[in-house]
Amino acid sequence: MVLRKTKLKSKIPDKRTVTTGESHSQPQPQCRPSDEFVMPLRPSPVPRFRKCPRIWAAILLGLLSGSAGLAQSDAAHPINSTPVVLITVDTLRWDRLGCYGAHSVRTPAMDTLAAQGARFENALAQVPITFPSHTVILSGTYPMYNGARHYTSPHLLPSVGLLPEAFQRHGYDTAAFVSSFVLNSSWGLNRGFQVYDDHFGLQQNVTRNPEEVERRADETVGHLLAWFQARAQRDLAPRPFFVWLHLYDPHSPYDPPEPFHGQYAGRLYDGEVAYADSQLARLFDYLRQSGLYDRTLIVLLADHGESLGEHGEDEHGFFIYNSTLHVPLIFKLPRGEGAPRVVRRLVGTIDVAPTILELLHLRDPLSQQFQGNSLASDMLGKGATSARPGYSETYYPRDSFGWSELRCLTTDRFKYIQAPHPEVYDLTKDPQELRNLYGERTTLAAAVREQLMGIERRYSSTQTAAVGPPLPPETIEKLRSLGYLAYLAPVQPASAGPLPDPKDRLKVYKAIQRARLLNSVGRSEEAKALLETLASEEPHFYLIPFLQAESFAQAHRWDDAERSYLACLKLNPAFEQAIMGLAYLYLRDEADAAKAKPWLDLAVHRNPHNITAYYNLGVIARWEKNNQEAYRYFLKAVEENPGYANSQQELGITLVDLKRYKESLGPLSRAESLGQEDPRLDHYFGTALANVGRFKDAVDHYQKALKLKPDFAEARLSLALTYLNLGDRPDATREFRTLCRQNGSLCEQYRQQFE
Numbered sequence: 001m002v003l004r005k006t007k008l009k010s011k012i013p014d015k016r017t018v019t020t021g022e023s024h025s026q027p028q029p030q031c032r033p034s035d036e037f038v039m040p041l042r043p044s045p046v047p048r049f050r051k052c053p054r055i056w057a058a059i060l061l062g063l064l065s066g067s068a069g070l071a072q073s074d075a076a077h078p079i080n081s082t083p084v085v086l087i088t089v090d091t092l093r094w095d096r097l098g099c100y101g102a103h104s105v106r107t108p109a110m111d112t113l114a115a116q117g118a119r120f121e122n123a124l125a126q127v128p129i130t131f132p133s134h135t136v137i138l139s140g141t142y143p144m145y146n147g148a149r150h151y152t153s154p155h156l157l158p159s160v161g162l163l164p165e166a167f168q169r170h171g172y173d174t175a176a177f178v179s180s181f182v183l184n185s186s187w188g189l190n191r192g193f194q195v196y197d198d199h200f201g202l203q204q205n206v207t208r209n210p211e212e213v214e215r216r217a218d219e220t221v222g223h224l225l226a227w228f229q230a231r232a233q234r235d236l237a238p239r240p241f242f243v244w245l246h247l248y249d250p251h252s253p254y255d256p257p258e259p260f261h262g263q264y265a266g267r268l269y270d271g272e273v274a275y276a277d278s279q280l281a282r283l284f285d286y287l288r289q290s291g292l293y294d295r296t297l298i299v300l301l302a303d304h305g306e307s308l309g310e311h312g313e314d315e316h317g318f319f320i321y322n323s324t325l326h327v328p329l330i331f332k333l334p335r336g337e338g339a340p341r342v343v344r345r346l347v348g349t350i351d352v353a354p355t356i357l358e359l360l361h362l363r364d365p366l367s368q369q370f371q372g373n374s375l376a377s378d379m380l381g382k383g384a385t386s387a388r389p390g391y392s393e394t395y396y397p398r399d400s401f402g403w404s405e406l407r408c409l410t411t412d413r414f415k416y417i418q419a420p421h422p423e424v425y426d427l428t429k430d431p432q433e434l435r436n437l438y439g440e441r442t443t444l445a446a447a448v449r450e451q452l453m454g455i456e457r458r459y460s461s462t463q464t465a466a467v468g469p470p471l472p473p474e475t476i477e478k479l480r481s482l483g484y485l486a487y488l489a490p491v492q493p494a495s496a497g498p499l500p501d502p503k504d505r506l507k508v509y510k511a512i513q514r515a516r517l518l519n520s521v522g523r524s525e526e527a528k529a530l531l532e533t534l535a536s537e538e539p540h541f542y543l544i545p546f547l548q549a550e551s552f553a554q555a556h557r558w559d560d561a562e563r564s565y566l567a568c569l570k571l572n573p574a575f576e577q578a579i580m581g582l583a584y585l586y587l588r589d590e591a592d593a594a595k596a597k598p599w600l601d602l603a604v605h606r607n608p609h610n611i612t613a614y615y616n617l618g619v620i621a622r623w624e625k626n627n628q629e630a631y632r633y634f635l636k637a638v639e640e641n642p643g644y645a646n647s648q649q650e651l652g653i654t655l656v657d658l659k660r661y662k663e664s665l666g667p668l669s670r671a672e673s674l675g676q677e678d679p680r681l682d683h684y685f686g687t688a689l690a691n692v693g694r695f696k697d698a699v700d701h702y703q704k705a706l707k708l709k710p711d712f713a714e715a716r717l718s719l720a721l722t723y724l725n726l727g728d729r730p731d732a733t734r735e736f737r738t739l740c741r742q743n744g745s746l747c748e749q750y751r752q753q754f755e
């Protein structure tokens with residue numbers, strides 16, 4: 001079931017006591033406003049991608065800096081001229097493509113690609129989760145080597161090489177166009193791409209509006225086509241390119257645009273697949289028209305499938321059955337090389353990177369890292385390499401819920417799942433994995449288990465085993481807006497005994513998912529009832545009091561919310577989301593600021609990268625009229641992430657209040673260029689400019705503040721006074737008269753100066 005989320009409106013802070021020159025208005029805490037408790041941060045208007053000129057600047061800059069790779073191409077590394085387009089369609093089940101036998105979904109673009117190239121019948125994803133799976137695809141390594149195992153995995157280590165870096169070394173232009181925040185550059189997959197068109201950067205304020213953390217295929221494909229056109233116009237066309245296009249449409253919520261919505265009513269997942277295909281047709285048409293199609297290597301695959309209710313799982317990531325591991329994989333070779341063919345042997349998404357480099361005859365140091373095998377000989381009719389069993393895993397149940405991880409090994413016939421209750425399936429007789437043969441095939445199970453352990457030992461890296469700092473809360477919130485239950489379970493000591501099997505926890509998992517969805521759409525009463533039943537069954541599970549706290553807060557039952565957050569922290573003292581939840585509760589009221597402070601201190605102590613905590617500590621310091629301390633906290637927030645507009649704004653405003661006008665101009669203008677639209681920002685900006693003698697610029701900013709909020713009396717007064725400074729008495733008088741109609745007391749206070 002898909003519950004739609006509502007679009008949230010931006011709010012303008014209501015406390016303003018600003019007068020010209022000396023301004024004292026207060027920042028708003030980044031917490032959940034009482035009427036929209038599900039939203040932790042006050043959103044500022046976030047420009048939609050299509051209206052955002054910054055990305056074009058980024059694209060052009062990327063193009064201009066694209067010559068860097070050429071310097072490394074020498075005789076030993078000749079420039080290969082074959083362009084490459086790598087397409088990953090998120091959450092795409094193999095059995096929804098016509099070329100894989102689907103009859104009721106129209107996928108002509110992907111089918112044509114398959115008919116012209118090699119289609120792999122048995123391709124498995126190594127992880128059924130977006131970021132780790134793409135890390136496997138782009139690095140050619142297993143998660144135990146590259147360290148990307150979950151949504152909350154640390155930023156990718158520089159020691160893990162990526163495919164675009166290899167292409168850059170060989171003189172290629174490299175560009176990526178991704179459609180979801182879960183692949184934005186903050187995770188580290190942008191390395192090696194001269195252009196990384198993501199738009200879901202952390203400079204945007206936190207929002208739970210999914211439209212602002214993902215985008216549809218037409219938009220992403222549109223950006224890619226614009227990139228191609230810009231290349232053609234700039235005569236860069238002769239340079240080879242490596243392009244990665246990521247489409248997110250089949251990911252939940254399933255909501256394709258018309259006519260697909262109508263055509264696929266009642267099975268909207270299929271509609272999303274058909275819609276994504278129609279956008280790929282747009283791309284392929286462009287490549288044909290521009291003469292690129294024939295000579296380009298096009299690779300298409302999914303990062304994972306979607307369970308759609310199989311094994312009791314609705315989406316993906318929780319289990320490792322083939323409904324989420326089995327993916328489509330298609331290679332369309334350049335210049336008609338290799339006859340069209342179907343390859344039946346078992347392969348993995350880990351084989352994609354080695355295959356691409358071999359097909360292009362690119363010799364690159366990256367290949368030393370590869371843990372997959374090239375599939376080139378399968379496609380070129382040179383005989384297949386020997387089949388290897390496929391390793392897959394999910395650490396999601398463990399990291400988020402404290403239940404066991406799942407790992408499996410698939411051979412050409414059997415599949416063994418390592419779990420507290422292990423599973424064995426005979427895939428030839430039981431492809432749906434419905435009959436667990438573990439009890440009957442103990443010898444086989446022991447042998448495959450040994451093999452699985454061997455693979456883990458062989459491919460693990462000690463370097464990436466270390467756990468990085470927790471994710472910033474704003475990132476967690478964005479993941480949650482996409483429907484991910486990204487939590488952090490307490491680490492269980494070995495003495496606590498074996499972890500529960502996710503199979504035995506499915507009911508709890510689904511109930512938690514449902515409660516979270518109900519909370520996110522404001523149906524907190526239903527969520528509360530569900531959680532109450534769950535709490536009596538699972539009294540020691542930390543997530544239940546956490547979700548209860550969120551329900552209570554949504555119903556404005558603050559005392560109950562406080563009690564539930566504290567109960568959650570008793571079960572999982574390091575749970576940052578509960579620590580911050582509690583702080584947000586107290587931040588509702590300036591009088592409770594002293595209560596919020598120790599929790600925010602604890603949050604930054606546990607995670608020194610928690611910019612939201614620094615920001616809110618700055619807000620409290622402002623409330624306490626301690627601008628020196630506020631300055632230190634806002635500065636820390638800005639140092640942690642200069643792309644966060646609210647921190648830049650408050651740093652600038654605090655500097656104005658400290659009369660450090662010249663210094664304030666930098667952060668104020670950065671806040672503005674980050675897209676911040678707040679009359680308070682413009683008023684302070686005007687004040688800073690007036691105080692450094694730039695009266696005309698000050699007028700512009702005061703006028704902008706008044707455009708955003710016409711009854712902003714203090715800004716009106718500042719404007720009138722600035723006109724006086726410029727010797728423009730008629731304009732000064734006009735503005736002052738407007739002020740007098742709006743605010744009698746301010747008018748009386750300054751009347752003398754205007755008479």
Ligand SMILES: [Zn+2]
Pocket residue numbers: 090091129130131303304
């Ligand atoms: Zn995905």
